[in-house]
Amino acid sequence: MAVTGPVSRRERPAKPALSQESIVDAALALMAADGLDSVTMRRVAQALDTGPASLYVYVRNRDELVVLIIDRLAGEIRLPTPADGGDWRERLITLLTDAISLLGRYRGLAVAMFATVPTGPNALALTETLLGLLAESGMSRQAQAWAVDLLALYITAAGTERVINAERGPEPLREHEVYAGAAETFAGLPPDRYPHISGLHPELTLGEPEERTQWALNVLLNGILATATN
Amino acid sequence: MAVTGPVSRRERPAKPALSQESIVDAALALMAADGLDSVTMRRVAQALDTGPASLYVYVRNRDELVVLIIDRLAGEIRLPTPADGGDWRERLITLLTDAISLLGRYRGLAVAMFATVPTGPNALALTETLLGLLAESGMSRQAQAWAVDLLALYITAAGTERVINAERGPEPLREHEVYAGAAETFAGLPPDRYPHISGLHPELTLGEPEERTQWALNVLLNGILATATN
DNA sequence: ACCTGAACACCGTTCAAGT
DNA sequence: ACCTGAACACCGTTCAAGT
Numbered sequence: 001m002a003v004t005g006p007v008s009r010r011e012r013p014a015k016p017a018l019s020q021e022s023i024v025d026a027a028l029a030l031m032a033a034d035g036l037d038s039v040t041m042r043r044v045a046q047a048l049d050t051g052p053a054s055l056y057v058y059v060r061n062r063d064e065l066v067v068l069i070i071d072r073l074a075g076e077i078r079l080p081t082p083a084d085g086g087d088w089r090e091r092l093i094t095l096l097t098d099a100i101s102l103l104g105r106y107r108g109l110a111v112a113m114f115a116t117v118p119t120g121p122n123a124l125a126l127t128e129t130l131l132g133l134l135a136e137s138g139m140s141r142q143a144q145a146w147a148v149d150l151l152a153l154y155i156t157a158a159g160t161e162r163v164i165n166a167e168r169g170p171e172p173l174r175e176h177e178v179y180a181g182a183a184e185t186f187a188g189l190p191p192d193r194y195p196h197i198s199g200l201h202p203e204l205t206l207g208e209p210e211e212r213t214q215w216a217l218n219v220l221l222n223g224i225l226a227t228a229t230n
Numbered sequence: 231m232a233v234t235g236p237v238s239r240r241e242r243p244a245k246p247a248l249s250q251e252s253i254v255d256a257a258l259a260l261m262a263a264d265g266l267d268s269v270t271m272r273r274v275a276q277a278l279d280t281g282p283a284s285l286y287v288y289v290r291n292r293d294e295l296v297v298l299i300i301d302r303l304a305g306e307i308r309l310p311t312p313a314d315g316g317d318w319r320e321r322l323i324t325l326l327t328d329a330i331s332l333l334g335r336y337r338g339l340a341v342a343m344f345a346t347v348p349t350g351p352n353a354l355a356l357t358e359t360l361l362g363l364l365a366e367s368g369m370s371r372q373a374q375a376w377a378v379d380l381l382a383l384y385i386t387a388a389g390t391e392r393v394i395n396a397e398r399g400p401e402p403l404r405e406h407e408v409y410a411g412a413a414e415t416f417a418g419l420p421p422d423r424y425p426h427i428s429g430l431h432p433e434l435t436l437g438e439p440e441e442r443t444q445w446a447l448n449v450l451l452n453g454i455l456a457t458a459t460n
Numbered sequence: 461a462c463c464t465g466a467a468c469a470c471c472g473t474t475c476a477a478g479t
Numbered sequence: 480a481c482c483t484g485a486a487c488a489c490c491g492t493t494c495a496a497g498t
Contacts, residue, residue, distance in 0.1 A: 018481085040472080041471085041473080050482080050483080051482085051483055052471095053482075053484080054481085056474085057482070061472075062473090110344075111341060111344055111345075114390040115341075117415075119412075124424060128423075128426050141430060141433045142436065144430060145430050145433035145436065146437065149442070153384075153387045153388065154383075154384070154387070156387065157383045157384070157386065158383065160344040161344075182347050182349075189354070194358045196358050196362045196365055197357060200374060200375050203372050203374070203376075204378075206375065207372075207376065212376055212379070215376055215457060215459060216376070216380050218453070218457045219380065219450065219453035219454050219456075219457045221453070222452070222453040222457050223448070223449035223452045226449075226453070227449045227452050248462085248463085270489090270491080271491060271492080272489085280463080281464055281465070281466095282464095282490095282492080283464055283465080283493080283494085284464065286492075286493085287461085287462060287463070292491065292492090
């Protein structure tokens with residue numbers, strides 16, 4: 001019958017060779033499904049069909065793995081080119097909006113970015129692009145420098161707020177809980193003790209996240225253009 | 231000799247009665263010394279001379295304990311009264327600066343605030359005060375509502391950046407590492423690939439944190455006043 | 461009702477031993 | 480050099496059993 005020999009035995013999907021890249025791949029799959037908290041050394045190892053100790057050959061520790069994940073995801077943001085048209089401000093707002101949306105797509109990503117100064121190649125390319133757009137604005141050099149920091153701070157912070165929407169998990173989205181919870185708390189407050197909070201109903205809970213973000217980005221750019229750096 | 235009986239035997243500092251308050255007290259002591267990560271149920275229990283299971287009588291879980299800690303710390307911020315003088319803008323900036331400085335004093339606090347919508351009494355009092363000041367500004371009602379959110383987002387984010395300074399731990403402050411690290415990374419970058427980053431030296435790393443914060447707060451307020459809410 | 465010892469189901473990281 | 484089983488030192492939370 002069939003010749004015996006180095007037959008390709010049917011196996012589970014071929015165990016991928018261990019490498020820094022394959023480790024980040026596996027981590028990213030966990031991240032996409034269940035957020036950064038689910039990216040444990042043990043679970044990443046399990047996904048790669050090995051033990052946790054094996055990962056330490058390619059990665060110093062979990063923090064370094066997180067840094068690698070962040071830079072990989074930073075690479076997913078499309079950087080605008082001059083060919084895209086639009087003035088610096090339009091292109092900048094598009095870029096920042098994209099970044100916030102990415103940060104909101106992975107639970108735990110935005111929070112993790114506060115703990116790290118992103119210096120990976122993709123993060124640097126992003127900073128470079130950001131600074132290029134700001135350089136076109138005509139603002140002072142010091143304003144450009146501080147602006148890039150402030151904008152990075154804002155998109156990271158805004159990203160943490162968006163994440164609630166992406167909730168999956170066992171129980172079906174908590175989005176309702178959170179929003180209703182906040183609105184409800186404000187609504188149920190005694191007006192004599194909290195006159196301003198009560199009085200600002202319904203404005204406090206009005207507006208879609210996207211609308212509020214666009215407003216905030218315009219606030220930042222208008223403010224930066226209007227504020228002296230000394 | 232001495233009368234025997236209900237003598238006060240020399241003991242270690244009297245074991246305090248367990249209560250939600252004593253638990254938060256113990257947690258806060260750990261927090262002040264080593265940051266939020268060091269506030270584990272097991273260590274809090276140990277500080278109170280009991281086992282971790284005992285805490286669950288007074289606190290649903292660790293998350294609830296963190297919420298209680300946050301509100302307790304929110305109570306430490308001095309709220310300005312009309313007697314303080316100054317217009318709304320001055321008083322607002324003072325309040326926000328104080329909040330950022332508090333958030334920077336406890337490692338992990340600011341990051342934790344992103345995970346929770348603070349609805350404790352002290353946090354609400356802070357929001358009420360903030361809205362009161364914004365109400366004096368003459369901006370639209372919608373702008374007031376969105377502004378309080380944006381300002382809260384900013385102070386929390388700014389708080390996370392400050393924390394590095396408060397580093398203690400075994401190894402003596404990493405402050406140098408971080409700052410030098412960032413400056414060094416930027417300085418060592420190939421100018422042909424990163425012309426804007428390289429070209430913006432030394433502005434990128436210029437300015438004390440306080441100076442940058444004051445600029446950012448003015449950016450936010452100027453921007454808010456200059457940006458329509460629709 | 462309040463408290464707790466012991467257990468359960470996890471973590472990150474190290475290290476000696478294998479190939 | 481690369482890989483790994485087993486261990487170490489931790490976690491949060493639960494639960495049956497005590498008072």
